[in-house]
Amino acid sequence: MSNYALLNICYLIGSLGFIIGLKMLAKAETARKGNIIAAIGMAIAIFGTIFLYEFNGESGEIKHLGNLGWIFGGMVIGTILGTISAKKVQMTAMPQMVSIFNGMGGICAGLIGMIEFTHLANHSAGASLMTGHSLTILVGLIIGSISFAGSVIAFLKLNGNLGDYSFKGQSYFNMLFLAAVMVMAYYVMSINGAQATTMMYVLFIVACIYGVSFVMPIGGADMPVVISLLNSFTGVAAAFGGFLYHNQVMLTGGILVGAAGTLLTILMCNAMNRSLLNVIIGSFGGGNAATAITGENGGTIKEIGVSDSAINMSYAQKVIIVPGYGLAVAQAQHICHELEKQLTEKGVEVKYAIHPVAGRMPGHMNVLLAEADVSYDKLLEMDAANDEFATTDVVLILGANDVVNPAAKTNPASPIFGMPILEVEKAKTVIVNKRSMNKGYAGIDNDLFYSNKTRMLFGDAKKVLQELVNEVKAN
Amino acid sequence: MEYIQSLLTDAAHLRMIYIIVLSIFVGIEVIEKVPTILHTPLMSGANAIHGVVIIGSIIVMGQAPADDILIQILGFLAVVFGTLNVVGGFVVTDRMLEMFKKKK
Structure with missing residues (x-):
């Protein structure tokens, strides 16, 4: 059989691996196997390309890929760096990690575009570059570069190296900016030779600056949506590469991710009851915090000590724990599970209520609790939890804020109005563990803390939980 | 314009367009029910x-x-x-x- 036929079999297997892998990733029992199947498909497609890919040389002869030393060298370096950083990363820093890996794919697509365009411009011999071929290259380059720069900014923001930055009318500025990028791409195609190559590098830089300007104004709470969106951008950039090389596996892989990523982005926006446009314009970010309402009945919070909290929970029938980002930051998932076990031994029914956007990524809390061996059936999704709060004695909120803010239901002026929340105020008592009275990620006040049912338990989640465990044991 | 024409007449291009359209549906379909x-x-x-x-x-x-x-x-x-x-x-x-x- 010819190499070309074998290569196409590799690509078919690769594409099937991606589809089956994604399908299995969407089910809890098969997810891990699905990831491995997708990885095997990827490996077959990659090694098939290295050994079976053929192209026509200058004089028309069939050639195999060269520079194998460089290719394998690059792959070894990438594998080592990728494995180490993926193994070392803290579970709390997972979103940043996904973001930076996404950026790597984006810059890879950008570099491919640069090389292909340089090649094209050098060999066009003065012919017009106003072709579909060069358009495909440039669009892939632009999307990849935007995804790269945007992902780096998202990474820095989530890592806390960078705050939100926006100025008045930035959304209009960004729209104009994007139009300018397109005009510039047109200009690059209209000139030719070495000049076009130079301008193409300028275009790359401008696209990167657009990526920065695109992500800068978007509030930290919206970063998951942005990462998911940039994820689908990179997918589309990969698909443009597939279109360029008539490469089926790049095309299917890229489009699959582009489509699935877009749907996931929309699902996340739905969970926050906001439109994608609203997220991108960044009305949620720092800019609006000043106009947000403050607690009218502010100042009358009631504190509670550790031992009182422990007694409250030990003698309750049902306790629901609401984990938030504060739990993740404090790395308190294991000690939280310990508290759950202690209470269960005392005959208390303990469950967890998981808001879809608790933490910094959808499912972030589930990953953390799974790390601590908390079993699935104790995790309640939002609707199920809301049905159970009425029969709950104590709700323990661990570092969650916006997802339990009643303003989302009651105050139309609030920026989070309309977002579905965990209706914890239906329970008999609410104990809120926070480090301080600082506002949540959305930067708005929370009336829940001033409610008659609420008791504030200040302190670092890990420390407080440890003390709670000791107290419950002693009871 | 010529390019758009070629997208719709050239067999290789047309095949890729079909792959794209079908992959979009597959991508949406496979993750639609994800918990x-x-x-x-x-x-x-x-x-x-x-x-x-x-x-x-x-x-x-x-x-x-x-x-x-x-x-x-x-x-x-x-x-x-x-x-x-x-x-x-x-x-x-x-x-x-x-x-x-x-x-x-």
Whole structure:
């Protein structure tokens, strides 16, 4: 059989691996196997390309890929760096990690575009570059570069190296900016030779600056949506590469991710009851915090000590724990599970209520609790939890804020109005563990803390939980 | 205009357009019923899959002329970044899912 036929079999297997892998990733029992199947498909497609890919040389002869030393060298370096950083990363820093890996794919697509365009411009011999071929290259380059720069900014923001930055009318500025990028791409195609190559590098830089300007104004709470969106951008950039090389596996892989990523982005926006446009314009970010309402009945919070909290929970029938980002930051998932076990031994029914956007990524809390061996059936999704709060004695909120803010239901002026929340105020008592009275990620006040049912338990989640465990044991 | 015409008449182009359209439906279909708990691993797994862009970098690097240092450097970097995306993406996803598994 010819190499070309074998290569196409590799690509078919690769594409099937991606589809089956994604399908299995969407089910809890098969997810891990699905990831491995997708990885095997990827490996077959990659090694098939290295050994079976053929192209026509200058004089028309069939050639195999060269520079194998460089290719394998690059792959070894990438594998080592990728494995180490993926193994070392803290579970709390997972979103940043996904973001930076996404950026790597984006810059890879950008570099491919640069090389292909340089090649094209050098060999066009003065012919017009106003072709579909060069358009495909440039669009892939632009999307990849935007995804790269945007992902780096998202990474820095989530890592806390960078705050939100926006100025008045930035959304209009960004729209104009994007139009300018397109005009510039047109200009690059209209000139030719070495000049076009130079301008193409300028275009790359401008696209990167657009990526920065695109992500800068978007509030930290919206970063998951942005990462998911940039994820689908990179997918589309990969698909443009597939279109360029008539490469089926790049095309299917890229489009699959582009489509699935877009749907996931929309699902996340739905969970926050906001439109994608609203997220991108960044009305949620720092800019609006000043106009947000403050607690009218502010100042009358009631504190509670550790031992009182422990007694409250030990003698309750049902306790629901609401984990938030504060739990993740404090790395308190294991000690939280310990508290759950202690209470269960005392005959208390303990469950967890998981808001879809608790933490910094959808499912972030589930990953953390799974790390601590908390079993699935104790995790309640939002609707199920809301049905159970009425029969709950104590709700323990661990570092969650916006997802339990009643303003989302009651105050139309609030920026989070309309977002579905965990209706914890239906329970008999609410104990809120926070480090301080600082506002949540959305930067708005929370009336829940001033409610008659609420008791504030200040302190670092890990420390407080440890003390709670000791107290419950002693009871 | 000529290009658009070729998209609709050239057999190879037309095949790719069909792949794109069908892949969009498959992409939406396979993840439509994903439970919230799997959103993060799924995003991470999808992130690894778009690392397939590495194949483009291998094709580019494998054809880079020996006398063009700039192209070789860019191609080499593209291979490194592409591998980071693929390997890092799959390993991170596996780490997340490993935690789900040892629940019993």
